[in-house]
Amino acid sequence: MALINEHFLKLQKNYLFADIAKKVNAYKAMHPKANVISLGIGDVTQPLCPAVIDAMHKAVDDMAHKETFHGYGPEQGYIWLREAIVKNDFLPRGVHLDPDEIFVNDGAKSDTGNIGELVRWDNSMAVTDPIYPVYIDSNVMIGRAGVFADGKWSNVTYMPCTDKNKFVPQIPDHRVDMIYLCYPNNPTGMVLPKEELRKWVNYAIHNDSIIFYDAAYEAYIQDPDIPHSIYEIRGARKVAIEFHSYSKTAGFTGVRCGYTVVPKELTATTVDGQRLPLNQYWLRRQSTKFNGTSYISQRGAEAIYTPEGKKQVAETIQYYMKNASIMREALTDLGFEVYGGTDAPYLWVKTPGDTPSWQFFEQLLYGAQVVCTPGVGFGPSGEGFVRLTSFGDRDDCIEAMARIKEWLKK
């Protein structure tokens, strides 16, 4: 008989955001007139910018005529998009990449989830804690995470990031093969200065580890000294795979386009010690199990790099960052301990009096009709925190802060 992949059975029953949706829907069913404001899930709300809209209309028109029709594109993405990426996202920061090191995808979630296929199932792994659940769950499915006990996976090294250590993860005292880092961080909204990131690159070089670096939120960095790419650190090309996404950069959550960088110098090792470049194996994986991203989405992404596109995308980011600063200020005034929100679209808020995350989530929902994301959903070190996102409408943001203020008065 066909046997199920037993690792799937180890997964915790529900995905965090599905749990939240269920609780919010239950509340709405009981309070049909309530106007619930969601600062929970990290989805954007502002429309795509005109440059992207124009480019996608043009791309749709291309598909209407035999002469300009596009069938299968390269699995790795169109060269015009990969060249625009190299030229605009990396060159200005002194990072030289070859377009063949760029793999256009349908969003960072797919690639951060699938990349683990490249390495042996029993490689050891480390994650910052709290963390985006996909990094762990995708490794659970492959058997790499071990078993779940006492709120942790047995084969995963957790690197706590809390107010105690100013959210700076400590380098493990043992070696691990795979390290997941996400900066600007989801969920804490914190960033890593160059000198801290350099420690990780050096650790990876020293220990022959691979860093999976999720830079999905890099466009939100305001501080000029904070690195946007791990490749700004010398030596990183040998040890790091980097994930980018247009979801948050340009509101592409419904358009589906992003990219992954697999440098040609990056290697993993065979059991008998041979070093092999992962770039070619990722290409083989993508050529076999992926057929490229929508031509229309790629044309939309290309438009982000035009002068108008850059300007328009930056405006939307500033809109969201203004939300972040409004929320930061309001919550700080109300006496909350607030982290993040200056170089990231996320605010990481300590619950008053160490209220458990899910309890505070419900208090906020029932008391102020505001949805947050319980921090513990991102890992054990997220307990006692909630995540708020700045992706909402300005009016909703302001209204949510007013409601929280009112609620606290009661």
Added chain:
Amino acid sequence: MALINEHFLKLQKNYLFADIAKKVNAYKAMHPKANVISLGIGDVTQPLCPAVIDAMHKAVDDMAHKETFHGYGPEQGYIWLREAIVKNDFLPRGVHLDPDEIFVNDGAKSDTGNIGELVRWDNSMAVTDPIYPVYIDSNVMIGRAGVFADGKWSNVTYMPCTDKNKFVPQIPDHRVDMIYLCYPNNPTGMVLPKEELRKWVNYAIHNDSIIFYDAAYEAYIQDPDIPHSIYEIRGARKVAIEFHSYSKTAGFTGVRCGYTVVPKELTATTVDGQRLPLNQYWLRRQSTKFNGTSYISQRGAEAIYTPEGKKQVAETIQYYMKNASIMREALTDLGFEVYGGTDAPYLWVKTPGDTPSWQFFEQLLYGAQVVCTPGVGFGPSGEGFVRLTSFGDRDDCIEAMARIKEWLKK
């Protein structure tokens, strides 16, 4: 040190279509004035139909305004598309599906490649031979196919489909856990009548196997007695996962949208004999490692099911099928043994005098500047055949046949 997934090293060096592209490009470099006609790769050439174009323009406009903007969609696909699928692709054939059994994706290649994650890596598998390479390669990557020796993978049961058995695969004399079937078949262009398909469903029920049924070409079936879906066979809901694609149905190779059916009755077993429904695990997999398909692509797919969409899509399919019949007739007149091409966009042509596939590929390229796909690229039983596709322009089709005629005279 990080160890590479050793199964990737077992993969044969190149993907079939990459090999072909390389040889064709080499020829073009040497003969820059040659007008090469490709009847090789199965990519469409006709533009998207007006109903789809209109729907996608409207969808792009939706993304331009806050009120109609769409961010993250459901990982499983929008309900309006899943309902249209259930109502149009299945109900008219007497197949009742629940929209929750439909998983919209970015094309059948992704899902046929990823679906193997659901079952244990050491499940046994069978494939018809010749076969679409993705079914095997994706299983090689997971370790399931074993090692490659003498042109075959050690843990794969091959079911030869040749002119000797009229391309009807024989049921294995032993049990296997996973069976890949593709009808109308890629590459042979042959179809399976109901009574043959019933044998497979019964085998799977009897042996507790899972059938992975690729129906990507079902829209090309002309014979009213040939099943379009395996679910037309009683009992199939318990044993079959079915893959559909808009790539060939509606020219979506560059748009990226298709869907997978995982019926709720379908189960796999734990080591201790518990039966578990795969539908929920596939949902969990998709929710973790996929973020849904482009909203614009899904709106385009929805338009295929409107009265105009249906009519326009059918016209393009008839255009391609007319190509197939022109090629079939011309090649038969020239003395070739030709299979397929009546209920499928593919023609499977026996090489004259048992010429090896790759040799005939080169003869045809150099002699007539026509590109075919060498049959052996699809598996050992494909040796001595080539695949031609009917997805070209009418004029190219006619010209290719004329050139082959001229070339044979020489």
